[in-house]
């Protein structure tokens with residue numbers, strides 16, 4: 001086992017070998033979700049707190065299911081029910097949760113770097129479930145797992161990520177992961193939604209990152225098309241004219257998808273703004289693997305929880 005981290009804070013801290021190890025482990029956990037009784041005793045006696053201070057459907061639910069399928073005790077705290085609403089600081093919240101001796105704290109937070117801040121101050125292992133515009137490492141891993149299932153490799157593969165790159169933690173984690181594994185990553189966005197110098201994320205990786213300001217050349221001949229949501233909640237005004245105009249130039253429809261390879265797959269981390277970044281007939285079409293991404297979300301998160309809990313617990317051996 002090469003994975004030696006106490007926390008999972010970002011793809012940036014993982015080697016290609018560690019990413020592959022998590023993907024391999026996820027395949028074995030995928031099988032558990034296909035059994036009639038979807039539960040193993042692996043993490044019995046471990047406590048996992050899911051602290052979500054931003055909305056989530058997929059990530060929060062799949063972390064809870066992942067913990068429960070491994071027999072850990074899982075506790076969920078959301079922004080609306082936490083004492084953060086009464087003015088408690090993040091550090092005070094975390095110290096109070098630590099006083100209840102959890103083994104793993106999974107957290108989503110609107111501020112980039114919030115999980116790193118807590119990882120230096122509490123005993124529990126911290127998993128970043130999305131921090132501001134920074135990273136969403138388990139999304140990056142589940143996207144790798146989905147692509148590997150369909151394409152079998154990353155070296156020589158072209159993956160196009162199109163949309164609001166500037167505000168997307170998914171784009172960052174994906175671009176880091178795909179380039180570490182050897183893929184060519186094409187990022188496509190209007191200039192106002194593309195961070196300057198983002199190509200440097202691939203420095204030191206076998207893969208590379210290209211920047212495009214039109215979707216058509218970014219899709220041409222690609223193996224994978226990943227569309228992203230416009231994150232209105234993270235942007236001020238004026239970054240693009242309106243949803244209709246954006247959809248016309250950067251939305252994915254069947255005609256634009258014809259530019260990709262005939263066996264190209266279509267992905268989206270969710271939630272989808274149907275008719276804005278993607279037409280419904282593409283989202284639900286034969287090339288879409290969007291719901292497979294969600295299925296892999298549980299398996300990948302089981303693998304991450306297993307690794308951070310130190311493998312099988314003493315209780316789990318019983």
Ligand code: CP
Nearest residue numbers: 056057058059269270
């Ligand atoms: N992909 C993703 O993070 O979805 P949620 O916001 O629903 O968790």
